[in-house]
Amino acid sequence: MGKTRRRNWDRLLRELPLYIMIVPSFVLVLVYSYGAMAGVTIAFQKFSPAKGLFGSDFIGFSNFVNLFSMPSIWTVIRNTITISLWKMGGGIIVPVVFALLLNELRGKFVKRGFQTLVYLPNFLSWIVLAGVFMDILSPSSGIVNTVLGNMGVAPIFFLGDKFWFPITMVVTEIWKGFGFGSVIYLSGLTSIDPALYEAAEIDGANRWQQTLNVTLPGIASLVALMTVLSMGNVLNGGFDQIYNMYSAAVYETGDILDTFVYRLGIESAQFALATAAGLFKSAISLLFVLVSYHLADRLAGYRIY
Amino acid sequence: MKIKTSTSRKVFMAFNYLILTTLSLLCILPFINVLAISFSDKIAVTERRVGFWPVGFNTAAYSFILSQPAFLRSLLISLERTAIGVVVNLILIILTAYPLSKTKSEFRARGFFSWFYVVTILFSPGLIPGYLVVYYTGLMNSIWALILPGALPVFSMLVVMNYIRGLPKELEEAAYIDGANHVQTLIKVILPLCAPTLATVTLFSFVGHWNSWYDGMMYMSTVDKYPLQTYLRTVIINPESFFRNVTNVSSNLAVYLGLVNARTTSAAQLFLAMIPIMLAYPFLQKHFTTGLVLGSVKG
Numbered sequence: 001m002g003k004t005r006r007r008n009w010d011r012l013l014r015e016l017p018l019y020i021m022i023v024p025s026f027v028l029v030l031v032y033s034y035g036a037m038a039g040v041t042i043a044f045q046k047f048s049p050a051k052g053l054f055g056s057d058f059i060g061f062s063n064f065v066n067l068f069s070m071p072s073i074w075t076v077i078r079n080t081i082t083i084s085l086w087k088m089g090g091g092i093i094v095p096v097v098f099a100l101l102l103n104e105l106r107g108k109f110v111k112r113g114f115q116t117l118v119y120l121p122n123f124l125s126w127i128v129l130a131g132v133f134m135d136i137l138s139p140s141s142g143i144v145n146t147v148l149g150n151m152g153v154a155p156i157f158f159l160g161d162k163f164w165f166p167i168t169m170v171v172t173e174i175w176k177g178f179g180f181g182s183v184i185y186l187s188g189l190t191s192i193d194p195a196l197y198e199a200a201e202i203d204g205a206n207r208w209q210q211t212l213n214v215t216l217p218g219i220a221s222l223v224a225l226m227t228v229l230s231m232g233n234v235l236n237g238g239f240d241q242i243y244n245m246y247s248a249a250v251y252e253t254g255d256i257l258d259t260f261v262y263r264l265g266i267e268s269a270q271f272a273l274a275t276a277a278g279l280f281k282s283a284i285s286l287l288f289v290l291v292s293y294h295l296a297d298r299l300a301g302y303r304i305y
Numbered sequence: 306m307k308i309k310t311s312t313s314r315k316v317f318m319a320f321n322y323l324i325l326t327t328l329s330l331l332c333i334l335p336f337i338n339v340l341a342i343s344f345s346d347k348i349a350v351t352e353r354r355v356g357f358w359p360v361g362f363n364t365a366a367y368s369f370i371l372s373q374p375a376f377l378r379s380l381l382i383s384l385e386r387t388a389i390g391v392v393v394n395l396i397l398i399i400l401t402a403y404p405l406s407k408t409k410s411e412f413r414a415r416g417f418f419s420w421f422y423v424v425t426i427l428f429s430p431g432l433i434p435g436y437l438v439v440y441y442t443g444l445m446n447s448i449w450a451l452i453l454p455g456a457l458p459v460f461s462m463l464v465v466m467n468y469i470r471g472l473p474k475e476l477e478e479a480a481y482i483d484g485a486n487h488v489q490t491l492i493k494v495i496l497p498l499c500a501p502t503l504a505t506v507t508l509f510s511f512v513g514h515w516n517s518w519y520d521g522m523m524y525m526s527t528v529d530k531y532p533l534q535t536y537l538r539t540v541i542i543n544p545e546s547f548f549r550n551v552t553n554v555s556s557n558l559a560v561y562l563g564l565v566n567a568r569t570t571s572a573a574q575l576f577l578a579m580i581p582i583m584l585a586y587p588f589l590q591k592h593f594t595t596g597l598v599l600g601s602v603k604g
Contacts, residue, residue, distance in 0.1 A: 011413075017487040018404040018412050025397040025457040026421070032438055032454040033425040039434030052441070098328065101321050116590065117329040120336070123582050123589055125516035127534045131541035131575040132335050135342070135568065143338050146353050179332060183594050207314060240519065244538060258432070265433040266523060278431025286428050 043276040063276040072255070073277070080237045080256040083166050087238065088230045090174040095181035096223060100215065102182065103189045118179025130244035133172060134159065165250040173238055184226065185219055192218035225300045232289035235281045257281050336579075343367070343572035350568055365564035366573035376574060378529060379536035386451045386532055387514040394510040395503065397457045398465050403491050405462075406469035422459050432523075439524055450524035451517070451532065458513070461506035468502040469495055505592040508585065515581055533578055544571045 038053070043063055045056040067073055098118070105111050121129065136142045139155040149155065158168045196214045205213060237256030246254045257277065265274030296302040337357045342350055346361025354360050370376050401422070409415050435454065444450035472495070480490045496503075521535030528539060540547045544567035582589070 014487075015412055015414075018407065019414070021400040021487070021491075022404045022418060025401040025462075026418070028397070028453060028456045029422065029425060029459075031442065032435070032456070033430075035438040035442075036430040036434040037428065039437050040430050042434070042437070049437075049440075053437075098325075101325055104318070104321055105325075114325050114329050118332045119590055120586070121332055123512055123516075123586065123593075124579060125518060125534050127516075127518045127537050127541065128575050128578055131537065131571060132339050134541055135572065136335050136338055141351070141353055141568070143353075143356065175331065178328075180593070207317070243519075244541070261432050266436065271433050271437070275431060275433040278433055282429055282431050289427055 040275060040279045040282075042272050043279045045272055047272040047275075049271065063272050064280070067273055067276050067280070072251075072260070075252065076255050076257055076260045079166070079253060080235055080258075083169055083237045083242075083254075083256060084234055086166075086170040087173045088227075088233060090170060091177060091181060091230065092223065092227055094174050094178040096185050096219070098178055099182040099185035099189060099219075100211070102186065103215075115179070118182075120179075121176040122180035124176075126240035126244050129172070129176060130241070133168075133245065137168070159245050160247060160249050162250045162253045165246065165254040169238065169242060169245070169254065173241060185222060188219045188222040189215065221300055225296055225302055228292045228295045228299060229302075231292040232285055234288055235285050336576075339572045340576055343569055343576050345569065347564060347566040347569055350566065363564055366569040367577075369565050370570055370573050370577065375528070375536065376533075376577075379531050379533045380577075382448070382530065383515065383533035386448055387511060389448070390452045390455075390514040391507060391510045393452055393456050394458055394461070394514075395507055398462045398506055399491070399496070399499075399503075401457060401462050402465040402469060403487075403495060405466045422457070422462065426459050436523055445524055446526055446530055451514075451520050454520070455513075458506070458510060461509050465499065465502050465506060468499060472498055504588075508589055508592045511585065512582065512589065537574060537578055540571055540574055544568060547571075 042053060042056065044058055044060060045053075045063075046059045047053075047056045102111055102114060105114075136144050137158040139145050139157045139160070144158070145155045156164060158164045192215065196218070197210055200210045200214050235257055237258060239256070239258035239262070242254060242256055243259050243262065246259065258281070261274045261277045261281070264270045264277065293302075334357060338355070341355050341357055341359045343366050344359035344362055344364065345355045346363060349355050349360035404412055405415060405419055405422075407415060439445065439450050439454060442453075444453065476494050476498075477490055480494045485493065516534060518532070518534035518538055521530075521532045522538065525531055525535070528536065531539070548567040548570060
């Protein structure tokens with residue numbers, strides 16, 4: 001008996017440094033991540049900042065009832081899903097096509113050159129990019145409308161017109177991410193066994209048939225995996241992007257859940273209502289993320305840890 | 306593999322080059338236009354004569370911006386939060402990844418801690434609760450509000466953890482037999498081997514901190530505490546009002562005002578904010594690629 005206790009004690013002593021190492025991040029994550037998670041309870045409270053989290057009264061689901069009786073919430077949910085689905089679709093297709101096209105090039109130097117140019121926007125913030133787009137897309141002075149004007153097209157108010165705004169958001173999001181998004185597919189393409197192409201060629205397949213029968217099946221599982229993993233973003237319209245480019249004129253088609261929550265919470269100080277809206281988004285997203293991770297594991301043995 | 310260069314192949318390749326060139330130009334021309342505007346004369350800009358080359362080349366917009374305390378102040382705040390933030394991130398990544406890289410028998414609480422961190426990736430409580438925690442922990446208007454809430458980047462930590470697990474187990478066993486404790490093993494054996502993956506996560510953190518803007522907007526109550534990206538937002542949202550509120554009346558101001566306007570100065574500031582990313586760009590390309598493949602394929 002004494003011996004096992006002694007051994008346990010030795011083991012704990014040996015593990016002790018590991019506990020000490022992990023304590024700082026444990027405490028910070030506990031306070032800032034779990035503290036915030038605990039904070040979602042204010043979605044069920046008649047919250048007042050003065051009374052705080054523990055002093056405010058619980059009122060059940062009435063914040064949610066109020067939230068879903070706001071006329072704008074349904075527009076916001078519809079906008080969010082529309083914009084995010086288009087972004088998800090384009091965010092898969094364009095990088096895949098780009099990777100396929102780039103993969104046809106043989107010169108390493110040329111390939112590298114194209115990659116260097118298209119990866120750049122990925123690393124810049126939406127603040128800088130919003131500044132660039134506000135300048136070039138301006139109907140009165142931007143270069144895009146200058147060029148369109150020379151071709152006889154009337155000026156288009158890309159960021160102020162409720163028809164064009166969501167389209168501009170989808171296109172600029174894909175523009176920012178497609179280059180870097182293609183990295184994963186390029187690495188998938190290089191791992192296809194060259195013997196398969198040789199075999200196809202011996203069988204008389206031309207380049208197009210090789211693409212259809214060797215290349216595409218070769219990256220199909222990767223495309224499926226990336227599609228599944230992007231599912232968790234279904235309620236992410238892209239706060240960083242939209243908040244920096246939208247205006248009241250395009251709320252009808254461009255206001256998304258995150259921007260709605262921000263205005264409600266930070267600008268109007270409706271903390272409980274905004275938290276309820278945020279919790280609604282988080283809960284649905286969690287569901288999608290869990291399903292997508294499960295599918296990714298089944299499909300491709302993908303695990304985050 | 307030999308490629309037959311049939312006519313159809315040649316036509317395809319011509320189109321392929323055309324498409325790839327168009328896409329590349331679409332990615333880069335917006336920046337070149339803005340760069341050209343920043344170096345152009347304000348009259349040429351107003352008359353919409355500036356394309357991809359400066360018209361009436363001058364550097365007045367830059368001298369003007371660099372004489373403005375607002376820009377320099379937010380630049381310093383950004384440099385400070387990036388420097389402190391990256392160091393804090395890196396230390397916490399190492400101190401968390403090492404214990405979690407142990408097997409269950411070496412570190413019995415491993416299962417609990419793994420879930421503890423992974424849950425934070427799966428569920429985000431949203432904007433307002435995060436804001437309130439920062440408020441109640443008294444960090445409002447402090448630079449630590451930009452650092453502590455994201456002090457441990459969990460995804461980066463998992464990348465490093467997986468890397469350590471991929472190292473040959475014999476190294477640690479040899480260190481253990483030689484009587485090294487965990488701290489010695491970590492510093493003398495593991496860390497030197499982790500240099501490539503640590504470079505990757507350092508760059509993740511650098512880009513994250515440099516580009517971050519919305520924490521500045523939420524947690525700082527006055528513009529003079531804004532980091533650069535947050536400050537830039539006030540400029541791009543309303544360039545004219547920024548331009549009218551210029552406070553520094555230096556002797557050169559009148560000269561500058563003859564040459565620059567809201568658009569050229571905004572363009573100059575956007576470009577200045579891009580410079581650190583451009584400087585790191587060669588490394589970013591290399592390390593973000595390996596990081597991406599590490600994170601998603603191997604997992």
